[in-house]
Amino acid sequence: MSRILVLFxxxxxxxxxxxxxxAAAVRDLPGVTFHDLYEVxxxxxIDVRREQxxxxxxxxxxxxxxxxxxxxxxxLKEWQDLVLEHGWAYGSEGKLLHGKQALSVVTTxxxxxxxxxxxxxRFTMRQFxxxxxxxxxxxxxxxxxxxxxxxxxxxxGEEIRSHAADYRRLLEAxxxxxxxxxxxxxxxxLNWSLDDVLRVEGEGV
Amino acid sequence: MYGEGFFLQALIYLAAxxxxxxxxxxxxLGSVLGYLLAGVIIGPFVLGLVGEEGQxxxxxxxFGVVLMLFLIGLELEPARVWSLRAPILGLGGSQVxxxxxxxxxxxxxxxxxxxxxLAIGLSLALSSTAIVLQTLSEKGLLRTAGGRSAFSVLLFxxxxxxxxxxxxxxxxxARQARHAADEGSHAATWVEGLPGWTETLVVFAAVAVIxxxxxxxxxxxxxxxxxxxxxxxxxxxxxxLVIATAMLMSKVGVSPALGTFLxxxxxxxxxxxxxxxxxxEPFKGLLLGLFFIAVGAAVDFxxxxxxxxxxxxxxxxxxxxxxxxxxVLGRVFRxxxxxNLLFSFSLAQGGEFAFVLLSFAVREGVVxxxxxxxxxxxxxxxMAATPILMLLNEKIVQPRFGTxxxxxxxxxxxxxENPVIIAGFGSFGSIVGRLLRANGVGTTVLDYDSxxxxxxxxxxxKVFYGDACRxxxxxxxxxxxxxxxxxAIDSHDKRMELVDTVRKHFPHLTLLVRARRRREAxxxxxxxxxxxxxxxxxxxxxxxxxxxxxLGRRAYQAVRAAQKFRLHDEAALRELAEMxxxxxxxxxTARQRIGDLESLLLSDLQDTGETRDMGxxxxxxxxxxxxxGRG
Numbered sequence: 001m002s003r004i005l006v007l008f009x010x011x012x013x014x015x016x017x018x019x020x021x022x023a024a025a026v027r028d029l030p031g032v033t034f035h036d037l038y039e040v041x042x043x044x045x046i047d048v049r050r051e052q053x054x055x056x057x058x059x060x061x062x063x064x065x066x067x068x069x070x071x072x073x074x075x076l077k078e079w080q081d082l083v084l085e086h087g088w089a090y091g092s093e094g095k096l097l098h099g100k101q102a103l104s105v106v107t108t109x110x111x112x113x114x115x116x117x118x119x120x121x122r123f124t125m126r127q128f129x130x131x132x133x134x135x136x137x138x139x140x141x142x143x144x145x146x147x148x149x150x151x152x153x154x155x156x157g158e159e160i161r162s163h164a165a166d167y168r169r170l171l172e173a174x175x176x177x178x179x180x181x182x183x184x185x186x187x188x189x190l191n192w193s194l195d196d197v198l199r200v201e202g203e204g205v
Numbered sequence: 206m207y208g209e210g211f212f213l214q215a216l217i218y219l220a221a222x223x224x225x226x227x228x229x230x231x232x233x234l235g236s237v238l239g240y241l242l243a244g245v246i247i248g249p250f251v252l253g254l255v256g257e258e259g260q261x262x263x264x265x266x267x268f269g270v271v272l273m274l275f276l277i278g279l280e281l282e283p284a285r286v287w288s289l290r291a292p293i294l295g296l297g298g299s300q301v302x303x304x305x306x307x308x309x310x311x312x313x314x315x316x317x318x319x320x321x322x323l324a325i326g327l328s329l330a331l332s333s334t335a336i337v338l339q340t341l342s343e344k345g346l347l348r349t350a351g352g353r354s355a356f357s358v359l360l361f362x363x364x365x366x367x368x369x370x371x372x373x374x375x376x377x378x379a380r381q382a383r384h385a386a387d388e389g390s391h392a393a394t395w396v397e398g399l400p401g402w403t404e405t406l407v408v409f410a411a412v413a414v415i416x417x418x419x420x421x422x423x424x425x426x427x428x429x430x431x432x433x434x435x436x437x438x439x440x441x442x443x444x445x446l447v448i449a450t451a452m453l454m455s456k457v458g459v460s461p462a463l464g465t466f467l468x469x470x471x472x473x474x475x476x477x478x479x480x481x482x483x484x485x486e487p488f489k490g491l492l493l494g495l496f497f498i499a500v501g502a503a504v505d506f507x508x509x510x511x512x513x514x515x516x517x518x519x520x521x522x523x524x525x526x527x528x529x530x531x532x533v534l535g536r537v538f539r540x541x542x543x544x545n546l547l548f549s550f551s552l553a554q555g556g557e558f559a560f561v562l563l564s565f566a567v568r569e570g571v572v573x574x575x576x577x578x579x580x581x582x583x584x585x586x587x588m589a590a591t592p593i594l595m596l597l598n599e600k601i602v603q604p605r606f607g608t609x610x611x612x613x614x615x616x617x618x619x620x621x622e623n624p625v626i627i628a629g630f631g632s633f634g635s636i637v638g639r640l641l642r643a644n645g646v647g648t649t650v651l652d653y654d655s656x657x658x659x660x661x662x663x664x665x666x667k668v669f670y671g672d673a674c675r676x677x678x679x680x681x682x683x684x685x686x687x688x689x690x691x692x693a694i695d696s697h698d699k700r701m702e703l704v705d706t707v708r709k710h711f712p713h714l715t716l717l718v719r720a721r722r723r724r725e726a727x728x729x730x731x732x733x734x735x736x737x738x739x740x741x742x743x744x745x746x747x748x749x750x751x752x753x754x755x756l757g758r759r760a761y762q763a764v765r766a767a768q769k770f771r772l773h774d775e776a777a778l779r780e781l782a783e784m785x786x787x788x789x790x791x792x793x794t795a796r797q798r799i800g801d802l803e804s805l806l807l808s809d810l811q812d813t814g815e816t817r818d819m820g821x822x823x824x825x826x827x828x829x830x831x832x833x834g835r836g
Contacts, residue, residue: 011761012821042750042760109826153827 002175004032005058006105009065009076011038018107018152018160019066025164031175033058037075044078051083056096060174061141063132064105066152070121070128080135089139098140103147103190104129105167111151126188144184147191166191173198217254218262221247222494237340238592240494244501245589255502263499267557269492270335271451272485274363274462277338277347277356278469279478286470289357296354296538297361300552304330304530311526320376324571325580327369328563329523331362333556334462335496336591341551344599350540351547358552363463366558370565377569404458411457412467415450419471427477428659431670440484447485476658479651479669483677500557504585508578519583524590528553543603550598554591555584622686623647627693628673628703630661633719633740634693649682674702676710684711692718697725704732723778730782739778746771 006026010019027034035054041047055061065072087093106125114120115128125148126133133143147170149155149163170190173179180199187193221243229239247254255262281289305326312322337355338347346352423446430442447465454464472478509516528549535545563581566572572580625641627634630652638648651673652658661668671678673694684690690707694700700718707714717736720726729737746767753763784790 013759014762015822038761039759042764109823153823 001031002060002177003058004029004060004062004171004175005054006032006034006062006064006171007037007076007079008035009037009063009073009079011073011075013038016066018149018155018163019064021160021164022064022105022107022149022167025168026171029168029171029175032171037079038073041075044075046079046082048082048085051079052085052088052096055083055100059100061100061102061136062105062171063102065107067106067108067128070123072132084135084139095140097136100140101142101144102132102136103144104132105147107149107152109151109153112148115150124188145187145190148189149191163191166194169198170194214255217247218495218498221498226494234596235340235343235592236494237336237343237497238589240497241501241589241592244498245504246501247498248502248504248506250504250506262495263503263560266492266496266499268451269489269494269496270557271462271465272447272489273335273338273493275447275450275465275469276482276485276489278466278471279473279482281470282473283470289353289360292354292357292538293361296534297358297365299537300358300531300534301330301362301365303534304527307526307530308523311522321566321572321576324373324376324566325563325576327372328559328566329527329555329580329584331366331556331558331562332359332527332552333554333588333591334359334363335493335557336554336588337551339493339497340592340595344595346547349544349547351535351544351551354535354538354540354544354548355551360463360466362556362558363460363466366460366562367458369562373562373566373571374569376566376571407457408459411453411459411464414453415464415468416471419468423472424475424477427475427480431477431480432656436672439480443481443484444488476668477670479678479681480671482681483671483675486677486681496557500585500588504589505578505582508582509586512579516579516582516586519579520586520590523555523583523587524553524594546598546602547595550594550602551591553594554587555580556588559584622683623649624688625649625691626651626679626682626684626687626689627691628652629692629694629719630657630668631693631695634691637691637693637717649687651678651682674699674706676706679706679711684714687714690714690716692716694719695721697721697728700725701728701732704729704734708733726778727782727785730779742771742774 008023010016010023013020013023023034023036026032033054037046063072063076065076068074071077084090084097085094089097106129108115108125110121115123115125117123121128125146129146136143147167152160178199180197184190184197187197190197222240225243225246226236226239229242230236246252249255305323307326308329309319309322309326312325313319317325337359341347341352341355347356427439427442430439446468450465450468451461454461472481475481531549531552532545535548540548560581563572563577563584567574567577623646625646625648627638627648627650630638630650634650634652638650641648650661650668651671652661652668653670653672658668658670669682671682673679673692684707690711692700692703694703697720704716704718707716715736716734717738718729718734720729720737720739721741723739726737726739749770750760750763750767753766754760781791781795784794
């Protein structure tokens with residue numbers, strides 16, 4: 001039983017279509033703490049101790065957010081800057097996050113092909129996410145291949161709901177420890193080969 | 206009832222001061238020199254406007270020195286005086302001893318007998334408390350290492366006067382001494398004729414009375430006075446305190462200046478300290494000015510003219526001898542070069558005590574009247590030369606020889622000179638103060654509500670009682686060195702008055718002013734205040750944000766909406782403030798602004814883009830790229 005913390009960051013959720021659906025899919029899942037950062041800290045008044053306690057209490061840190069200028073919304077950057085303190089999250093004394101896992105759940109307006117050397121954005125998602133990956137590695141946290149929903153600008157209801165279902169399925173599997181961790185690092189996107197990654201115990205249940 | 210003579214005198218002295226002091230200050234000579242010159246000009250040898258009564262004025266004005274020491278005492282907490290005990294006893298003691306001996310030896314070399322030589326040495330070893338402290342504090346040098354040392358030495362000299370007065374009669378021949386004891390200056394004290402040990406006991410008892418009284422009775426007494434809310438009564442009480450102390454001390458044979466200094470130290474921790482300071486200050490200033498004028502008027506130019514070469518060479522000799530001794534002592538006591546120079550130049554003169562001691566010595570028959578009057582002229586000249594010497598030091602000597610080391614112990618001062626002054630410590634001011642304190646910013650608080658001052662003091666805070674609109678009180682609270690003044694007083698009129706005062710006297714202070722309503726904010730903006738805070742704006746906006754949240758809006762959106770609202774409102778406020786005297790334009794613009802606000806508010810609902818944060822909007826992006834955008 002893995003405890004999951006979803007750090008959700010969206011400054012204008014009322015204007016969101018995809019993220020709203022994704023969030024709704026996991027918000028009330030048992031075993032998942034859904035933490036809506038812009039709602040809790042509207043003035044960026046992040047409570048560092050509270051955030052650190054939340055991290056300690058969970059095994060999997062999920063960061064769900066839209067991809068803004070190839071990065072996280074400002075709040076999530078502020079969160080990293082304030083919460084991942086030296087001597088607590090990293091450094092010779094900072095070992096409190098060791099052994100945990102982190103996962104980015106990102107939506108992008110651009111389509112998948114845009115995130116390639118020959119594409120509009122010239123770099124891959126993993127390259128754009130390198131700062132987060134290294135941040136967590138320094139904190140002794142395993143950074144998983146991201147869960148990315150591309151092409152949200154032209155996305156229609158059916159498609160969105162299918163991504164939301166995948167998202168929910170993934171978190172449930174993580175919670176129940178039904179993930180084939182051996183094969184996970186081989187994948188570029190966790191959601192592209194969800195069926196391979198999730199080993200469903202007791203087929204047919 | 207004083208007749209016309211009194212007013213004529215007052216007219217002459219005041220006019221002389223008012224004319225000459227500003228000129229002297231303008232020329233960078235300092236007020237002391239201005240007063241001295243004024244004295245010389247109205248004295249018997251130039252205009253002759255004042256004559257014989259100059260001596261009486263001098264004695265009366267000496268009370269200014271007493272007031273000055275009281276004020277200096279107020280600035281020094283007991284712990285700081287205690288920390289000065291080494292320089293007072295060590296530096297002060299050696300200065301008096303060494304200077305006395307060397308001057309006496311010089312006297313003997315000039316052919317005097319050892320007794321008068323010693324008496325002269327004792328008299329001339331002392332420096333001028335009035336001139337030195339006034340000049341130092343005017344230049345803001347009292348808190349430097351050199352200034353502190355000079356102060357220590359002066360304090361020791363004040364103490365030393367008493368034993369010197371006791372020693373002088375012993376230097377007379379037996380026959381003359383007997384005669385002198387009948388009319389000596391001790392005759393007016395209670396301790397006259399008592400055996401030595403009782404005398405000591407009485408002095409100690411008097412000191413104990415002052416300390417106990419100051420510690421336990423003055424606080425409730427001043428509180429009682431303050432509650433009446435009558436400022437002049439407080440001033441009267443403050444003067445009463447100083448005069449009573451001075452009289453008590455003279456009655457037990459101690460210098461009144463020393464006694465009031467002690468009273469000042471006892472009161473240094475009182476919350477009424479600033480109020481006392483600002484009440485006494487003008488009296489001190491006037492009396493001290495009078496004192497300097499009287500010194501100037503008393504310089505006997507006839508005598509100097511007759512013995513010009515002798516007087517001038519004696520004056521030069523006295524200054525050089527004292528200066529060299531001070532410089533050597535400064536070295537021995539490990540002063541840095543620039544501080545030592547300041548110390549030496551400031552104390553290299555004879556003092557007002559020399560007038561007293563030399564006259565006393567003449568009465569005791571120790572020194573001849575001729576010699577004494579020559580020496581008194583010499584001392585007066587050295588006193589007049591002091592401000593010039595210090596100017597010389599500052600402008601010529603220091604830049605070349607002083608190392609200008611920065612004060613290492615500046616932290617001593619931090620407590621006294623907080624960067625922020627808060628006027629008014631009600632609910633508004635206290636929030637500001639608490640936030641600043643919590644972040645390690647020292648604040649000096651002024652409040653006019655004596656009950657609140659009491660309460661806050663009980664809670665362990667440093668709060669001072671007084672009307673913040675008074676320039677002298679602001680100065681006492683350190684307005685000259687502070688950076689910010691938070692004006693959190695309730696009354697709008699008071700706030701405007703304070704803004705006015707600060708603009709005039711402390712233009713370097715940045716004002717942060719509270720406004721209770723829009724109209725007040727206009728007044729403040731018009732008065733040129735840049736930082737105006739309408740007290741209801743933030744609370745109103747916070748309430749609005751909370752209401753939006755409770756109605757289901759996203760918290761961050763609500764906060765952003767309030768932030769945008771505030772920006773708009775502040776801009777409108779400033780725009781309207783500029784045109785509010787033009788009624789037509791004002792109402793036109795106000796209507797326009799309200800219209801703007803309305804459309805602003807409506808646009809939120811209609812989503813016209815006016816208030817949206819477009820950065821998070823994907824609508825246009827969707828249309829533009831149809832799928833391939835940033836991020």
